[in-house]
Amino acid sequence: MKKFNLDLSRRGFLGAGAALAASSALRWSPSYAQEPQVLNYLSWPGNADPYLVAEFEKENNCKIAIKEYVGGDQMLAVINQSPPGSFDVVLADAEYMHLLHEADFLEELDPADYPLADYWPEFQKFPLHWFDDKLFGVMSDFGYLGLSYNSEVYKPEELASYAAMWEAKAKGKVGFFDWYLPSMGCVSLSNKNANPFDIDEAAFGALKEKLFSLKPQASGFYTIADIFSSLRNGQAHLIPGIGEWITLGLRMDGAPVDTILPEEGGIQWTESLSIVKGTPKKDLARKFIQYTASPKGQVLQATKADNKKSIPSIAGWKLLNETMPDQAEILRLQFDKPNVMDEWKKGRIHFRKLPVQQAIEDWNDVWSELKSL
Amino acid sequence: MTEASLPEISAASSPPGGRGTRRARAALPLLLGLPVALWQVAFFVLPLAFLVVVTFWKVRNFRLAPAFDLANWEKVLTSTPFQRALVYTAEVALVATVLSMLLAFPAAHAIALRLSARARGRWIAFLIIPVFSSYILKVYAWQVVLSPGGLVNTGLALLGLPAADLLGGTLSLNIGLLTLTLPVVTLILTFALMGMDHSLIEAARNLGASKVQVLTQVTLPAIKPGLGLAGVTAFLLSFGDYASPVFLTGSNPPTLAILIVDTVKSGSQWPRASVIGVSMLAILALAFVLVQALTQKRKTR
Numbered sequence: 001m002k003k004f005n006l007d008l009s010r011r012g013f014l015g016a017g018a019a020l021a022a023s024s025a026l027r028w029s030p031s032y033a034q035e036p037q038v039l040n041y042l043s044w045p046g047n048a049d050p051y052l053v054a055e056f057e058k059e060n061n062c063k064i065a066i067k068e069y070v071g072g073d074q075m076l077a078v079i080n081q082s083p084p085g086s087f088d089v090v091l092a093d094a095e096y097m098h099l100l101h102e103a104d105f106l107e108e109l110d111p112a113d114y115p116l117a118d119y120w121p122e123f124q125k126f127p128l129h130w131f132d133d134k135l136f137g138v139m140s141d142f143g144y145l146g147l148s149y150n151s152e153v154y155k156p157e158e159l160a161s162y163a164a165m166w167e168a169k170a171k172g173k174v175g176f177f178d179w180y181l182p183s184m185g186c187v188s189l190s191n192k193n194a195n196p197f198d199i200d201e202a203a204f205g206a207l208k209e210k211l212f213s214l215k216p217q218a219s220g221f222y223t224i225a226d227i228f229s230s231l232r233n234g235q236a237h238l239i240p241g242i243g244e245w246i247t248l249g250l251r252m253d254g255a256p257v258d259t260i261l262p263e264e265g266g267i268q269w270t271e272s273l274s275i276v277k278g279t280p281k282k283d284l285a286r287k288f289i290q291y292t293a294s295p296k297g298q299v300l301q302a303t304k305a306d307n308k309k310s311i312p313s314i315a316g317w318k319l320l321n322e323t324m325p326d327q328a329e330i331l332r333l334q335f336d337k338p339n340v341m342d343e344w345k346k347g348r349i350h351f352r353k354l355p356v357q358q359a360i361e362d363w364n365d366v367w368s369e370l371k372s373l
Numbered sequence: 374m375t376e377a378s379l380p381e382i383s384a385a386s387s388p389p390g391g392r393g394t395r396r397a398r399a400a401l402p403l404l405l406g407l408p409v410a411l412w413q414v415a416f417f418v419l420p421l422a423f424l425v426v427v428t429f430w431k432v433r434n435f436r437l438a439p440a441f442d443l444a445n446w447e448k449v450l451t452s453t454p455f456q457r458a459l460v461y462t463a464e465v466a467l468v469a470t471v472l473s474m475l476l477a478f479p480a481a482h483a484i485a486l487r488l489s490a491r492a493r494g495r496w497i498a499f500l501i502i503p504v505f506s507s508y509i510l511k512v513y514a515w516q517v518v519l520s521p522g523g524l525v526n527t528g529l530a531l532l533g534l535p536a537a538d539l540l541g542g543t544l545s546l547n548i549g550l551l552t553l554t555l556p557v558v559t560l561i562l563t564f565a566l567m568g569m570d571h572s573l574i575e576a577a578r579n580l581g582a583s584k585v586q587v588l589t590q591v592t593l594p595a596i597k598p599g600l601g602l603a604g605v606t607a608f609l610l611s612f613g614d615y616a617s618p619v620f621l622t623g624s625n626p627p628t629l630a631i632l633i634v635d636t637v638k639s640g641s642q643w644p645r646a647s648v649i650g651v652s653m654l655a656i657l658a659l660a661f662v663l664v665q666a667l668t669q670k671r672k673t674r
Binding site for chain 1: 434435436452453454457458461516517520521522523538540541619620622623624625626627632635638639640641
C-alpha cells in the first residue's frame with residue numbers, strides 16, 4: 001500500500017479553489033437529482049463536507065448532493081416521502097437498517113465488492129447489516145455511548161456504575177440527550193438487563209419505574225447543540241447515552257469533560273452506507289462506498305475536526321497510525337496501547353437497537369411522560 | 374390585530390361628502406381591502422383549515438394518509454403529558470403576562486405622560502429596536518449570562534459570594550419570556566396612554582382626585598382596550614413560545630410548543646402535532662374573545 005500524505009490532499013483541496021469548496025457542499029435538489037454526475041446522498045449533517053468527499057468527487061468527476069437529516073425517524077420520513085430514484089446512497093444508523101430493508105429501500109450488496117476483510121473480525125459480518133445472510137450495508141464508522149461527565153466534578157472511580165446518577169451529588173445535574181433510545185438504553189443497562197433493548201413487559205415496567213425515579217436529578221432534556229453548552233457551562237455534570245462523539249471535541253477544545261463506560265456496559269452506535277434500490281447510478285454509488293471503506297476514506301471519517309469517530313477497518317487504523325499518530329492516540333485507535341476494541345473484547349458493548357418486544361411508541365410515550373413529570 | 378383595526382381605518386379614511394356616487398364611494402374601500410383579505414385567506418385561513426383537516430389523518434410508513442379518524446384527538450387529549458403541558462403552559466403564560474403588565478405599565482406611564490415629546494420619541498425608538506433584533510440570539514445570550522459558569526456567577530465569585538443556580542427554572546424562563554413580551558407590551562400601553570384624552574386627567578385633578586384615584590378611576594378605564602390588547606399579546610407570545618422553554622429550562626418540563634416538536638420528531642406524528650396546534654389556537658382564540666368582551670363592552674354600548 002502506498003503511503004499517502006493527508007496534508008497534501010488537504011492542500012490539494014485548498015488549491016482547487018473556492019469554486020470546489022462552494023459546490024462540494026451541494027444541497028440535494030430534485031431538479032438535478034437525475035443528472036448522471038450527481039450522487040444523491042441521504043445522510044446525517046456534515047457528511048458531504050469537502051474534507052470527506054472532495055477527493056472522491058475529483059477522482060470520479062462527480063458532485064455529491066446531500067440531503068441532511070437529523071435522526072433516524074426523519075431519515076425514514078424523507079425516504080418514504082421522496083419519489084423513487086431521489087437518492088442513490090443512504091447513510092443509516094444500524095438500528096434503522098431492518099426498517100429500510102423491510103420497506104424494500106435497499107439494494108443487496110456483493111460482499112466481494114468491499115474491503116470487509118480489512119475490518120476487525122467483530123465487524124466483518126455485523127449482524128444489523130445482514131439479512132438472510134445477504135449484505136445490505138457497509139459499516140463506515142462507530143462509537144460508544146456511556147456516561148459523559150464533568151471531570152472537574154467527578155473522578156472516573158466515582159462513576160464505576162450508572163448508580164452515580166441517583167446519588168445526592170448529582171441532584172439537578174443529570175442532563176439528558178432528548179432522544180428516548182440511548183437514554184433509556186443506559187437506564188436499562190443500569191437495571192442489569194443483559195440485552196438493554198430486548199426486554200419483557202416486567203422488565204419494561206421496572207425500566208419505567210427506574211427512569212421516573214431519575215426525574216428529580218434531571219437538569220434538562222437537551223438538543224444536540226444544548227448538550228454541548230450544558231456540559232461546557234456546568235449546567236449538567238452527568239449525561240447518560242452520549243459519548244466521545246460529543247466529549248472528545250469538547251475536551252480538545254479545553255473543556256473538562258470525558259466519557260466512561262460504567263461496569264454495566266455501554267451502547268454502540270454504528271453507521272453504514274447502503275445503495276438505494278432503483279438507482280440508475282449503482283456504479284457510482286458502489287465506488288463511493290468503496291472509497292469510504294478504503295483506508296484513506298476511513299482515516300478521513302475518523303479525523304474530521306468536528307466529528308471524531310472510531311473506524312472498523314484495521315487497514316484504516318494502520319494508515320492513521322502512519323500518517324497522523326497524534327490523532328490515533330486521541331482516538332484510541334492504536335494497536336499497541338489500550339484501544340477502543342478493548343471494551344468490545346470485554347463484552348461490555350451492546351448494539352443500539354429499536355425496542356424489540358415493545359412498540360417504538362410505547363418507549364416514546366414513557367420518555368414523554370418522564371419529561372412532563 | 375390587523376383585522377380588528379381595519380374597519381376603523383377604512384371608516385376614518387372614507388371622505389365625508391365628495392362628489393362620486395354613493396355606491397362608488399362604498400366600493401372603493403372594499404376594493405382596496407381586497408388584497409389584504411385575499412392574503413389572509415391564502416396564508417391564514419387555508420393553512421388553518423388544512424391544519425384542522427390533518428388532525429383527522431393517519432400516518433402510515435412515515436407518510437400522511439388522508440382519513441377521518443378521531444383517534445388522534447382522543448390519543449392527545451387523554452394523554453398525561455399533554456394535560457400536564459397544557460396546565461403548565463397556561464400557568465407560565467399567565468405569570469409572564471402579569472409580570473410584563475406590572476413592569477410595563479409604570480414605564481409606559483412615564484414615557485407617555487411624563488416625558489417631553491423629544492424624549493418620548495427616543496424612548497419609543499429604544500423600545501422598537503429590540504422587536505426587530507433576533508429573539509433566539511437574545512435567549513442564547515441569556516443562557517451565557519445565567520449559566521453556572523456564566524457572567525453573573527463569575528461576578529459573584531469575584532465578590533466572594535457563593536454561586537447562584539439561575540439557569541433552568543422559573544426565573545430564567547420568565548427572564549426569557551419578558552425579553553420577548555416586555556418591549557411589545559410597553560409599546561402598546563404607551564400608545565394607549567398617548568391616545569387617551571389627557572384633559573380627563575387634568576379635569577380629575579382639578580376636581581380634587583388623588584393620584585391613586587386618577588389612576589384607578591380615570592386612566593386605567595380610559596385605556597381598557599389597550600390593557601386588554603397588551604395582556605392578550607403578552608399571553609399569546611408566551612403561550613406559544615418555543616425558544617425560552619427549550620434553551621433556558623432545557624424542556625424541563627415541556628410546554629405545548631415543545632410537545633409539538635417532540636410529537637413530530639419521534640414517529641413523524643404530524644396529525645397529533647396538529648391536534649396540539651389546533652388546541653393551542655383554540656385556547657388563544659378563546660382568550661382573545663374573552664378579553665375583547667371584557668374590555669370593549671362599556672365602550673361600545
